[in-house]
Amino acid sequence: MAYSVPRKFPTTIVGSYPKMPQALEAIKKRKSGEISEEEFKEIVKPAIREVVEDYLWAGVDIISDGEQAREDMVVYFAERMRGYSIGDWVRVFDNEYFRKPIVIGRVEWISPMTLDHWLYTTSISQDRPVKGILTGPYTMMEWSFDLYYRDRRELIIDLAKVIRREVEELIKAGAQYIQVDEPALSTRPWREDAELLKEALDIIFKGLEAKRIIHICFGRLERIIPYILDYPVDQFDLEMKNSNFRLLPYLKEYGFNKELAFGVVDVHSFQVESIREIEEAIDTVMRADIVNPEKAYVKPDCGLKRLPRDIARAKLKNMVEAARRAREKY
Numbered sequence: 001m002a003y004s005v006p007r008k009f010p011t012t013i014v015g016s017y018p019k020m021p022q023a024l025e026a027i028k029k030r031k032s033g034e035i036s037e038e039e040f041k042e043i044v045k046p047a048i049r050e051v052v053e054d055y056l057w058a059g060v061d062i063i064s065d066g067e068q069a070r071e072d073m074v075v076y077f078a079e080r081m082r083g084y085s086i087g088d089w090v091r092v093f094d095n096e097y098f099r100k101p102i103v104i105g106r107v108e109w110i111s112p113m114t115l116d117h118w119l120y121t122t123s124i125s126q127d128r129p130v131k132g133i134l135t136g137p138y139t140m141m142e143w144s145f146d147l148y149y150r151d152r153r154e155l156i157i158d159l160a161k162v163i164r165r166e167v168e169e170l171i172k173a174g175a176q177y178i179q180v181d182e183p184a185l186s187t188r189p190w191r192e193d194a195e196l197l198k199e200a201l202d203i204i205f206k207g208l209e210a211k212r213i214i215h216i217c218f219g220r221l222e223r224i225i226p227y228i229l230d231y232p233v234d235q236f237d238l239e240m241k242n243s244n245f246r247l248l249p250y251l252k253e254y255g256f257n258k259e260l261a262f263g264v265v266d267v268h269s270f271q272v273e274s275i276r277e278i279e280e281a282i283d284t285v286m287r288a289d290i291v292n293p294e295k296a297y298v299k300p301d302c303g304l305k306r307l308p309r310d311i312a313r314a315k316l317k318n319m320v321e322a323a324r325r326a327r328e329k330y
């Protein structure tokens with residue numbers, strides 16, 4: 001029997017979850033060339049199972065694979081499409097390094113990048129829907145060095161085609177929720193960039209029979225809200241708790257009319273929000289009079305990967321209970 005997602009305030013996640021030890025081990029072995037991609041996919045599965053067990057324990061309605069295979073949201077995809085070379089580690093802060101992928105040729109889809117783990121997660125989700133989650137073309141572009149196209153529009157359009165191809169695989173397999181993550185957009189909140197992404201999203205989402213979602217977080221999103229509200233998506237998935245619901249009046253002012261998935265727990269804080277505090281967060285959004293409960297999804301601000309596992313699951317548990325109470329109230 002199909003799982004029935006609540007009609008009001010469904011609960012979901014953005015995607016990433018704390019890495020299980022098995023996943024960290026698998027990523028290390030793959031990087032050192034000890035194991036093949038096929039072996040890698042297999043040995044990450046027990047980690048995904050642990051994540052799904054936490055989601056089910058907490059009672060989240062729409063889940064993910066916890067992005068256990070993804071060492072980094074850009075590098076993961078860059079390593080699995082044509083056109084990229086993975087650069088050396090670049091120092092970004094005192095002690096933080098990250099590997100910046102380099103575009104050295106035309107980017108092209110080779111084979112499914114996320115499908116296996118989506119299928120595996122679906123097989124153990126007890127019929128709960130699993131989101132297909134992909135790093136968006138704008139973020140792929142912004143967080144890479146481009147030595148080939150030397151033209152942002154050409155690069156983003158080709159990246160969008162690669163992502164579209166992956167989305168088609170997921171939909172063919174039965175995915176009902178497709179989410180594109182664009183954290184880089186709010187770091188460059190300019191009209192020109194917002195419009196460039198719209199063109200790319202048209203390619204990714206055109207004519208799709210699935211819930212189309214874009215996740216954007218942090219930064220100065222309010223500056224570009226007028227230019228993103230007509231994106232070809234059904235749902236905006238936004239960070240809200242960390243910025244104290246600052247975006248709400250802007251969404252109201254510009255006539256927001258899509259579904260809104262809003263963050264009710266802060267992914268940067270180790271403090272577990274109480275059920276009461278999360279209920280108040282839901283009340284704050286309802287008072288803003290932007291969406292009705294049928295179009296309101298309750299979720300954390302962003303991925304949970306930086307939190308310890310016990311804190312991540314405790315936050316989810318309280319979130320689910322707060323959403324259940326909101327269903328009685330609204």
Ligand SMILES: [Zn+2]
Binds near residue numbers: 183215216302303
């Ligand atoms: Zn995010």
